[in-house]
Amino acid sequence: MSSRPEHVESIELHDTDDIGSNPSANPHIETLIAKRISRRQVLSGSLALAAGGFLGGSLVPLETWAQSGPRVRLGFKEVPASSDDTLVVPEGYTAQVLAPWGTPIFPGAPRFAEDASNSAADQEKQVGFNHDGMQFFPMPRLCSNRGLLVMNHEYTDANMIYSAEQGGRITPDAAGREKVAKALAAHGVTVVAVRHCGNGKWEIIKHDPHNRRITGNTPVAFSGPVSIDHPMLKSTITPSPRGTLNNCSCGKTPWGTYLTGEENWNAYFGTDDFSWSATALEARYGVSYSGFGYYWHRAEARFDLSQNRNELNRFGWVVEIDPFKPKSTPVKRTALGRFKHEGATCMEHKGRVAVYMGDDENGEYLYRFVSAKPWKEHLANGESPLDHGTLYVARFHDEGTGEWLPLVHGVGPLTTANGWQDQADVLIRTRMAADAVGATRLHRPEWVAGDARTGDLYVTLSNGAGNNAAVNSGRASNPYGHIVRFHEDEHSDTAFNWEVFLLAGDPIYDPAVPMGQTVFGSPDGIMVDGSGIVWILTDVSNGSLNMPMRGFDNIGNNAMLAALPDTREVRRFLTGPRGCEITGVTMTPDQRTLFVNIQHPGESTTYWNEQYGPPSTANPSAVSSWPFGRRPRSATVVIRKKDGGKIGQ
Ligand code: FEO
Ligand code: CA
Numbered sequence: 001m002s003s004r005p006e007h008v009e010s011i012e013l014h015d016t017d018d019i020g021s022n023p024s025a026n027p028h029i030e031t032l033i034a035k036r037i038s039r040r041q042v043l044s045g046s047l048a049l050a051a052g053g054f055l056g057g058s059l060v061p062l063e064t065w066a067q068s069g070p071r072v073r074l075g076f077k078e079v080p081a082s083s084d085d086t087l088v089v090p091e092g093y094t095a096q097v098l099a100p101w102g103t104p105i106f107p108g109a110p111r112f113a114e115d116a117s118n119s120a121a122d123q124e125k126q127v128g129f130n131h132d133g134m135q136f137f138p139m140p141r142l143c144s145n146r147g148l149l150v151m152n153h154e155y156t157d158a159n160m161i162y163s164a165e166q167g168g169r170i171t172p173d174a175a176g177r178e179k180v181a182k183a184l185a186a187h188g189v190t191v192v193a194v195r196h197c198g199n200g201k202w203e204i205i206k207h208d209p210h211n212r213r214i215t216g217n218t219p220v221a222f223s224g225p226v227s228i229d230h231p232m233l234k235s236t237i238t239p240s241p242r243g244t245l246n247n248c249s250c251g252k253t254p255w256g257t258y259l260t261g262e263e264n265w266n267a268y269f270g271t272d273d274f275s276w277s278a279t280a281l282e283a284r285y286g287v288s289y290s291g292f293g294y295y296w297h298r299a300e301a302r303f304d305l306s307q308n309r310n311e312l313n314r315f316g317w318v319v320e321i322d323p324f325k326p327k328s329t330p331v332k333r334t335a336l337g338r339f340k341h342e343g344a345t346c347m348e349h350k351g352r353v354a355v356y357m358g359d360d361e362n363g364e365y366l367y368r369f370v371s372a373k374p375w376k377e378h379l380a381n382g383e384s385p386l387d388h389g390t391l392y393v394a395r396f397h398d399e400g401t402g403e404w405l406p407l408v409h410g411v412g413p414l415t416t417a418n419g420w421q422d423q424a425d426v427l428i429r430t431r432m433a434a435d436a437v438g439a440t441r442l443h444r445p446e447w448v449a450g451d452a453r454t455g456d457l458y459v460t461l462s463n464g465a466g467n468n469a470a471v472n473s474g475r476a477s478n479p480y481g482h483i484v485r486f487h488e489d490e491h492s493d494t495a496f497n498w499e500v501f502l503l504a505g506d507p508i509y510d511p512a513v514p515m516g517q518t519v520f521g522s523p524d525g526i527m528v529d530g531s532g533i534v535w536i537l538t539d540v541s542n543g544s545l546n547m548p549m550r551g552f553d554n555i556g557n558n559a560m561l562a563a564l565p566d567t568r569e570v571r572r573f574l575t576g577p578r579g580c581e582i583t584g585v586t587m588t589p590d591q592r593t594l595f596v597n598i599q600h601p602g603e604s605t606t607y608w609n610e611q612y613g614p615p616s617t618a619n620p621s622a623v624s625s626w627p628f629g630r631r632p633r634s635a636t637v638v639i640r641k642k643d644g645g646k647i648g649q
């Protein structure tokens, strides 16, 4: 092993996911949007539209969308944009902090230590760090007062999870191994029973037998075309597969299980062996010497690329968890493809399940999996509907139409003659298979939400702020992001229609954004509630948040907004504390309780760092002290209307 120069060890960076690693010349949706707008200008004779060069929400015919169901209207007063270190909800609403990072969820579990001195073993019995995608599972069915809250924990921040005495660096010794163990224990998924205890307040049921932590160390199984015995997954260092990492967004299956997406898993791997270099496959997934600067490989050979590179291929999957069976093994469902999975949104048509999935990196694709048969038939046969079906990738046409292209071995270019061995090979190299069939590149496809009433689907394209010219297709960067709406007559059809539903941003800085539209940036989370309100959660990166020089001063801290599917009115519903993103969101069946996650309050944020200095293990509260005026902690917030009414209406 040869040595190489020390990196600048800025630990726990996260916002590198917008740089991109797609070298293909596949079409980019921004080019298609530009073509659509110029055609529309010719048809309408309007020159006014040319200024933006972009298809804004108000330019699209409304009549083809959102026809079904009663019209819903927003019934709350918008909250202003905020740069304060607090959480704000509209007048007439209450917000309660529930299940912050470190909350003990088992009888006798250790209490959260304010100085971050909890051990790895303690953390395994406490709620994880950086809450993300989340689902409420009523218990019993359709109950709105009791259920299981299942949530992801995306990544950890060394400035927050280690004490001042420990410091943030990972060292190649027992102390370093303990630190990696604590980080692994803070990742994964929390299952926790909760109940409404009256007066609008909710509480954790600590003695509930369903309570569970799934971490980066929990034994997992593989199912579908890719087996754990595949030559590209075998490992002598870690013979049995363990763990799920960078759990971003999620999904809920019609049969009552939870799906979690493994997003920036490449972040955790690295090596100090300078003779290592990435294969084409590894480069296509953004694997590098230093990952995102976690340096876990220095303490754990499991994450050292030169010693255990097959471990990489065990990540990038959708993992199925049955929250009602606390002893069940989480299963990696390989038929759903391997990429940087954001979420896995399930829709149903004629009994078949369709799962919609974004690959969140600049220039990546949108995917859909459809089960071969009705899911009840699969289950009756003793097989998973997620192991039998077809994976597709989206190609957008500039007419506002699109098609789902199958990623099936032997179909189109994915033949043995072209070097594709079998379906397992297609799935391990999903991104490259999608390149080969000519999928359309997108600006960071994040969550997908479906409207159960209309079948309309919404995908957030967070932003195109990356600096990779090849990925950006030569077009000026798209710093604020937008939301694309698409529709299939049936969720198993290969044809779809699409349009831009909303263009995010601030019209002061970007004339393409409709004047008067509520300002917001980087749409990421999205959910359509049972009444059709489109809830949008934002994740402006911490390099841009609040920065006048980047056009984000009026947008303020990250926020949650509500939009109407027909008029496209957008109203700001909630603003978060400093440095956070707003993410995971779910509702009770009666729509009278909303759970939303506040992730990474107080994370290193350029704008606030310049005023207060960056957060560190010695000063974790430099940017934020939300929610309790002390060390910042990700948390779920329970939102209720004081009059007990439906949220947002
Ligand atoms: Fe984990 Fe793409 O947000
Ligand atoms: Ca996200």
Ligand code: CA
Pocket: 446, 462, 524, 539
């Ligand atoms: Ca994000």
